Amino acid sequence: MTEHYDVLVVGAGPAGLAAAQAAASHGARVGLVDAQARQGGQVWRHDAVHGTPRAASRAINASVGTRVPVTWLARHQVIAAQSQRLCAETPLGAVELSFGRLVIATGARELLLPFPGWTLPGVTGAGGLQALAKQGWPVRGKRVVVAGSGPLLWAAAASLRRHGARVLGIHEQASAAAMRAFALQLWRWPGRVAQALQLRAALHDVAHHCGSFVRRADGDAAVTSVQVTSGGTSMRVDCDLLAVGHGLVPNVALAGMLGCAMDRDGAHPVVQVDELLRTSVANIHAAGESCGIAGLSAARIEGRIAGHMAAGATAAATSLLRQRRHARRFGELLERHFALDPRLYALAEHDTIICRCEDVTLGALDGYTDARTARLATRCGMGACQGRVCGTALAQMGRFPRSDCRLPIFPARLATLADRASPPLPSRDSGDNHP
Amino acid sequence: MSRYDLIVAGAGIVGASCANEASIAGLRVAIVEPGPVGGGATACSMGHLVAMDDDPAELALARYSLRRWEAFAHLAEAEFSRCGTLWVARNDGEVAGIAARVARLNAAGGEAHAVDARTLYELEPALAAGLAGGMLVPAEAVVYPPRVAQHLVRCAQQRGARLHAGRSVRRLGRASVTLDDGSLLTGPVLLATGCALPRLLPQLPLRPRKGHLLITERYPGLLRHQVLELGYADSAHGDAASSVAFNVQPRPTGQLLVGSSREFDVEDPAVSPAMLQRMLRHAFRFMPALRQLQGLRAWTGLRPATPDGRPYLGAVPGHPDLWVAAGHEGLGVTTALGSARLLIDLLLGHAPAIDPAPYSPARVLA
Ligand SMILES: Cc1cc2nc3c(=O)[nH]c(=O)nc-3n(C[C@H](O)[C@H](O)[C@H](O)COP(=O)(O)OP(=O)(O)OC[C@H]3O[C@@H](n4cnc5c(N)ncnc54)[C@H](O)[C@@H]3O)c2cc1C
Ligand SMILES: Cc1cc2nc3c(=O)[nH]c(=O)nc-3n(C[C@H](O)[C@H](O)[C@H](O)COP(=O)(O)OP(=O)(O)OC[C@H]3O[C@@H](n4cnc5c(N)ncnc54)[C@H](O)[C@@H]3O)c2cc1C
Numbered sequence: 001m002t003e004h005y006d007v008l009v010v011g012a013g014p015a016g017l018a019a020a021q022a023a024a025s026h027g028a029r030v031g032l033v034d035a036q037a038r039q040g041g042q043v044w045r046h047d048a049v050h051g052t053p054r055a056a057s058r059a060i061n062a063s064v065g066t067r068v069p070v071t072w073l074a075r076h077q078v079i080a081a082q083s084q085r086l087c088a089e090t091p092l093g094a095v096e097l098s099f100g101r102l103v104i105a106t107g108a109r110e111l112l113l114p115f116p117g118w119t120l121p122g123v124t125g126a127g128g129l130q131a132l133a134k135q136g137w138p139v140r141g142k143r144v145v146v147a148g149s150g151p152l153l154w155a156a157a158a159s160l161r162r163h164g165a166r167v168l169g170i171h172e173q174a175s176a177a178a179m180r181a182f183a184l185q186l187w188r189w190p191g192r193v194a195q196a197l198q199l200r201a202a203l204h205d206v207a208h209h210c211g212s213f214v215r216r217a218d219g220d221a222a223v224t225s226v227q228v229t230s231g232g233t234s235m236r237v238d239c240d241l242l243a244v245g246h247g248l249v250p251n252v253a254l255a256g257m258l259g260c261a262m263d264r265d266g267a268h269p270v271v272q273v274d275e276l277l278r279t280s281v282a283n284i285h286a287a288g289e290s291c292g293i294a295g296l297s298a299a300r301i302e303g304r305i306a307g308h309m310a311a312g313a314t315a316a317a318t319s320l321l322r323q324r325r326h327a328r329r330f331g332e333l334l335e336r337h338f339a340l341d342p343r344l345y346a347l348a349e350h351d352t353i354i355c356r357c358e359d360v361t362l363g364a365l366d367g368y369t370d371a372r373t374a375r376l377a378t379r380c381g382m383g384a385c386q387g388r389v390c391g392t393a394l395a396q397m398g399r400f401p402r403s404d405c406r407l408p409i410f411p412a413r414l415a416t417l418a419d420r421a422s423p424p425l426p427s428r429d430s431g432d433n434h435p
Numbered sequence: 436m437s438r439y440d441l442i443v444a445g446a447g448i449v450g451a452s453c454a455n456e457a458s459i460a461g462l463r464v465a466i467v468e469p470g471p472v473g474g475g476a477t478a479c480s481m482g483h484l485v486a487m488d489d490d491p492a493e494l495a496l497a498r499y500s501l502r503r504w505e506a507f508a509h510l511a512e513a514e515f516s517r518c519g520t521l522w523v524a525r526n527d528g529e530v531a532g533i534a535a536r537v538a539r540l541n542a543a544g545g546e547a548h549a550v551d552a553r554t555l556y557e558l559e560p561a562l563a564a565g566l567a568g569g570m571l572v573p574a575e576a577v578v579y580p581p582r583v584a585q586h587l588v589r590c591a592q593q594r595g596a597r598l599h600a601g602r603s604v605r606r607l608g609r610a611s612v613t614l615d616d617g618s619l620l621t622g623p624v625l626l627a628t629g630c631a632l633p634r635l636l637p638q639l640p641l642r643p644r645k646g647h648l649l650i651t652e653r654y655p656g657l658l659r660h661q662v663l664e665l666g667y668a669d670s671a672h673g674d675a676a677s678s679v680a681f682n683v684q685p686r687p688t689g690q691l692l693v694g695s696s697r698e699f700d701v702e703d704p705a706v707s708p709a710m711l712q713r714m715l716r717h718a719f720r721f722m723p724a725l726r727q728l729q730g731l732r733a734w735t736g737l738r739p740a741t742p743d744g745r746p747y748l749g750a751v752p753g754h755p756d757l758w759v760a761a762g763h764e765g766l767g768v769t770t771a772l773g774s775a776r777l778l779i780d781l782l783l784g785h786a787p788a789i790d791p792a793p794y795s796p797a798r799v800l801a
Contacts, residue, residue, distance in 0.1 A: 082708055373471035376478050376581040384652055386732060407706045407733050411652065414693070415726040417708075417733075418715035 005031035005071070007310040008086070008099035010078055010254060013041015014296055015288025015303035016105035017059045022307025022316070023103070024066035031097065032063065032070050033088060035077035035410075041107055042127060043155075043296055048136040050162060059300075073097075079408040079416065081257045084283075087416070094416040101283045101310035104255050104271065105303060108248040108289035110152075113340075113393050115347035117217030117226075118244070119356050126156040126245035133163040140164030145226055145237055147171035147214040148245040150338050151196075151295075156243055158202040168239055169207040171228055173246075173341050176210035182337035189330050191297055215347055217242055246340060248293045249392050253405035258284060263292075267395045268402065275324075276317055277306040285310055294331025301327050345397040355390040357383020365394075371403040384411060437597075439465040439622035441782070442612055444604040444635070447477040448580050448768050449746075449760050450627030451587035452775035454596055460779055464596035465620055466588060467612070469603035473584030475629050476767065479736020481648060481684055481692055482580045483661050484769045485520050486572070488539040489668050492745055492793035497766065498543045499789050500773030507578065512586045514579035516687045521550075521558060521660035522570040522667075523681075523721065529665045530568045536665075537570060547572045561657055561724045570665070577661060577684055580768045604628075607635055610756040623756040625778070630739045632747075632761045639747055639796055641762055643737040647696040647710055652729040655689030664721060670697055671765050672744055679714040681721040693718055693725065697765075699740070706733045740764045741799070748778050748794035758782060759796055 007023040009016045012034035020032040032039070038046045044056030052060070063070040076088035076095060086097045110125040117123065124132070126148055133139045144165045146157045149172060157167045172179065186193050212230035217223045225238045252262060255271040261280035262269035271286040273279055279286050287306035288299035301324045308317035348354065350363035360380040368374035371381065371391060380394075381387030387403065395402045408417065439462075443454045446468035457464045471478070484504050486497040507513040524530045533549045540547040547570055555569045556562060592598055599614065604624075606613040611621040626635055630643045661684040670680035675697075682694040696714045701707075711733055719726055741747060741762040751757040760778050763770055777794070780787040 080708055087708070370471070372474065376471060376474060377585060382650075382732075384729075384731060407708070407711075408730060411729040411731050413726065414649070414651070414715055414719075414728050414730050417649075417730055418712050418719065418726070 002085070002096040002098050003031065004098045005029055006100045007031070007103065007307070008033065008097055008101070009103040009105060009307070010034075010086070011041065011105035011107055011288070011290075012036070012039040012072075013105060013107045013288060013299065014044060014059065015107070015299040015306075016041065016103065017063060018300045018303025019103040019105055019287055019307035019310065020070045021059070021063045021066055022304045023311040024063065024068050024070050026308070026311035026313050027068050028311040029068060030070045031073055031099075033073045033076045033078060033086075033097065035075065037074050039072070042131075045131055045134050047134040077410055077412075078254055079410055079412040081254055089412045089416040094419040101285065102258075103303075103306045103310050104260075104279070104284065104286040104290055105288045105306070106251040106254055106290045108250050108293055109388070111246045111249045111392060111396060112244065112389060113246045113344050113347070113396060114352055114354055114362070115214065115216055116349055116352050117219070117223065119353050120217050120219050120223045121221065122219065122223035122240060123217050123242045123244065126153055126243040129241065129243040130156040130159045133160055133165070139241070141166065142240040143168050143238070144241045144243055145169060145171065145214065145228075145239045146243045147212075147226075147228070148247070149173045149340060150245070150247045150334065152245055152248070154199045154203065156245070157206060158199050160243065161202065161206070165241075167203070167206050168237060169209060170203070171209050171212040171214060171230075173213040173344060174210060174338050178337045179210050182333065185333055188326075189297070192295075192330065213341070213344060214242060214244060246344065246396070247338060248289060250290045250292065252290055253409045255279060255284075255286060255290060256404055257407065257409065260284060260286070267398070268392065275321055276309050276314070277302060278309065292328070292331055293334065294328050295334070298324065298327035298331060340396070354394065355380040355383065357385050360390075365399065369400060371400045374400065375403070437465065437620050439463050439597075439620060441465070442467065442620050442622050442624045444612065444624065444626050445475070445628040445631070445761075446472045446584060446588055446598070447475045447627065447629050448473060448584045448771040449629070449763060449774060450625075451584040451591075452771040453625055453627055453760055453778055454591040455587040456775040456779040457782075458591040458594035458596045460783060463622075464591055465599060465622070466591065466596055467599045467602050467604050467614060467620075469601060469615070471581075472588050472600075473581030476736050476738060477584050478581040479646070479648070479734060480580050480768050481682070481694060482578045482768050483520070483684060484576045484578060485661070485766070486540060486543070486545055486575070486769070487668055487671070487766065488536050488543070489672060490744065493766065493770075494539065494543050495789045496770045496773050496777075496794070498545060499777075500770045501575070503772035503776065504576070504578070504769075507583065508576070510586065512579075512582040514582065514687055515576055517574065517576040518685055519571060519573040519660045520575040521555070521662045522572075522665045523555065523562065523662060524567045524569050524665050526567050532665065533568065533570050540572065545572060546574055559658060559660060559662060561722055562662070563721050563723055566721070571660075575661070577686070578768065604635060607757065623758065623782070625758040625760060627760045629761055630737045632739065632759070636751065636759065638800065639751075639759065639762075640742055640799060642699055642740050643702055644740040644764065645696070645698040645701045645735055645737055646694065646765070647706065647714055647733060647735050649693045649711065649715070649730050649733040650686075651691045651693065652731060653689035654691060654728060657724065658683060658685040658691060658722075661685070662722070670695070674699075677710070679710075679717045681718050683718060683722060683725070691725070691728065697738075702737070704735050704737070706735055738764045739767070743798075745794055746770065746774060747796040748774050749781055749791060749796055752797050752800055
């Protein structure tokens with residue numbers, strides 16, 4: 001079964017929601033696809049206790065209110081792509097989607113750098129723990145250390161508190177000077193100032209340390225304490241949970257599978273787009289964090305531009321370019337002031353597990369200079385996550401560049417890979433020739 | 436300029452085995468490999484050590500090799516797992532053919548026996564209902580080929596072989612090669628470049644034959660033997676433009692490796708969703724439980740296929756000091772060790788343990 005849409009949007013975060021709404025406003029038949037059960041993406045994730053954020057509800061309702069309502073395709077995880085078609089896995093089986101134009105709004109994921117003890121139970125991603133709490137995972141009364149880098153730490157800490165966690169402190173690796181410089185520039189983005197003030201108020205009694213990072217986590221069955229380095233001194237903090245994130249990395253696997261060119265200047269590939277968010281492949285646009293980390297406003301404005309473009313409304317898209325440039329500059333600011341301290345790349349020791357799926361230690365990778373050779377010899381990156389975690393960390397640490405994603409983009413049932421509709425093949429199966 | 440007793444071009448499982456044998460014989464060996472050692476077809480393969488009985492020459496080479504593989508049974512790098520091979524028959528027609536196959540394998544020193552349908556399901560309860568019986572070859576095994584190739588190259592290096600890593604042979608001279616960086620190595624040359632053979636030696640016909648594989652998450656105990664359909668040989672040795680066959684292997688990790696497909700003359704390494712689909716649908720007919728498993732990754736590889744399916748092993752007529760060991764199609768991991776020994780025997784003027792005539796490159800140059 002193949003469903004066709006004039007415009008198909010993959011990812012229902014802020015970028016994808018805006019794209020779907022913009023495209024539908026011109027009368028295009030729009031499909032909005034997401035692996036999750038609800039719209040909102042990462043930042044507007046539904047909260048089982050506190051509901052959906054107001055801005056998110058507005059954005060979600062807007063797509064229903066357009067001239068031609070958007071078809072919402074929940075729990076559709078796109079696992080394969082070929083020219084004008086995508087294959088999605090759903091709870092009911094495989095679905096094939098074809099499109100006239102595609103908007104890739106697959107967002108970003110957290111970067112996790114390895115350190116001794118990072119594989120202990122109780123150590124999670126900062127955004128990951130935030131998401132768990134929103135899904136109702138109990139954090140009430142738990143002592144949580146939040147560490148790593150970037151504004152996401154604040155957002156995560158605030159969410160955790162709202163769910164009753166005791167946040168012992170936020171450890172931002174960027175220096176106090178960098179943080180001050182960042183704060184001084186913030187006035188150019190008034191929305192951000194408001195958000196920052198809100199978070200500040202919510203976290204007024206939580207200690208915020210700059211130039212500080214967790215160098216190891218300790219515990220037997222689960223984390224019970226962490227060693228924190230601040231300036232020249234080290235101290236032990238007892239805790240129940242460590243929520244750690246070192247920034248965000250664009251999700252580019254789908255774009256890569258469709259042949260879209262990437263910018264590879266940094267450690268992580270970013271989908272290459274022109275000002276009007278056209279990728280190198282005709283009829284494919286990208287918006288939001290998949291084309292570089294720049295936060296919520298950039299994602300929303302880019303979603304609108306890509307949506308207009310996908311519906312052929314170039315003028316409407318062009319009118320937003322100035323706003324986009326401004327929003328993107330926030331990304332540059334983040335990149336500059338939250339640049340990672342190279343000391344973080346040296347925390348993992350010889351016997352620290354790097355590839356958690358296959359239990360490969362850092363020492364086992366000594367002597368390898370490319371991801372493929374290392375994978376063939378050590379199994380690093382061969383497990384369930386296919387290098388999404390370890391390959392990303394190793395690239396950030398300067399060990400070796402990431403290797404490209406292979407089919408399927410996410411693990412998928414064999415039935416899904418076999419059932420997708422496709423034209424019949426002319427030749428016979430070998431087994432059928434037999435008596 | 437550097438002088439060697441043997442310059443091995445290509446460090447797949449075949450070149451690595453040859454370099455190892457040559458260094459054991461005391462030769463001064465150079466190995467030239469542009470990519471990762473074992474990173475060609477060798478890295479894409481299933482690593483099943485299996486004897487096929489339909490061509491007597493291939494069977495002889497496979498049996499000879501399988502005996503040599505026993506030396507690796509306890510090598511950690513080989514990830515050697517003696518899961519045995521279980522061939523399944525779909526109908527009475529296939530069952531009727533089993534006796535002859537058992538006889539041929541046993542005559543060649545293998546150890547095969549027929550199993551009835553009841554035993555088949557005792558051995559592998561996850562197989563589809565309605566299969567007619569099968570043939571079990573208990574001593575066959577699976578290995579992890581790229582690490583074996585790396586191990587063999589390291590062994591050769593420990594005996595003094597020189598690995599020119601990141602370099603390729605660009606031109607053949609008279610008892611010499613020029614590398615892509617312009618350097619010249621002199622000495623007898625052995626081409627073990629797999630599918631790339633025609634680039635240096637176009638007179639020996641060789642076609643790439645693409646195959647798809649898929650690896651699943653871990654399901655320990657779901658399957659215990661490498662299981663193939665008896666019709667597999669028709670896919671492997673037939674010349675249909677494309678074909679698929681049921682061929683599933685339990686890895687020591689508990690993962691399942693699902694194959695297989697064959698396509699001639701497709702050099703694009705991209706996974707073809709249509710071919711993957713066809714291969715999986717075919718496999719489901721033999722093992723419906725596969726449908727619910729999680730697939731992690733699909734990939735492809737190119738088998739180096741000669742017109743008669745046998746490798747080229749020996750001297751290249753008309754080219755003094757030029758040797759070839761290539762064209763092992765879908766059985767090169769199995770037959771690499773025997774091929775290497777046979778080739779080095781020829782090179783040193785010793786009588787090989789098996790008749791080398793069927794593999795002589797001269798057969799296609801007549
Ligand atoms: C873990 C995490 C937590 C974050 N928390 C905050 C926060 O609290 N506050 C804040 O200001 N910013 C947060 N951010 C940053 C925020 O995501 C961005 O600033 C911005 O909102 C991104 O919008 P987007 O639409 O580009 O992507 P996202 O919001 O990331 O949306 C992408 C969507 O695409 C879907 N998707 C991806 N691949 C596929 C596929 N193959 N098939 C189907 N669907 C797919 C995902 O399920 C997701 O819903 C967080 C980021 C991360 C990674
Ligand atoms: C999907 C699939 C499944 C398979 N399953 C099995 C199985 O279960 N059991 C089995 O026995 N066999 C199997 N095979 C077959 C087996 O993988 C091959 O027959 C075998 O790997 C061939 O080894 P090779 O060393 O000749 O080639 P390769 O491994 O391809 O090595 C050739 C090497 O030569 C190098 N090279 C190329 N050009 C040059 C140059 N100019 N100079 C120097 N070096 C050069 C290449 O970089 C490469 O490393 C399978 C193959 C495929 C594709």
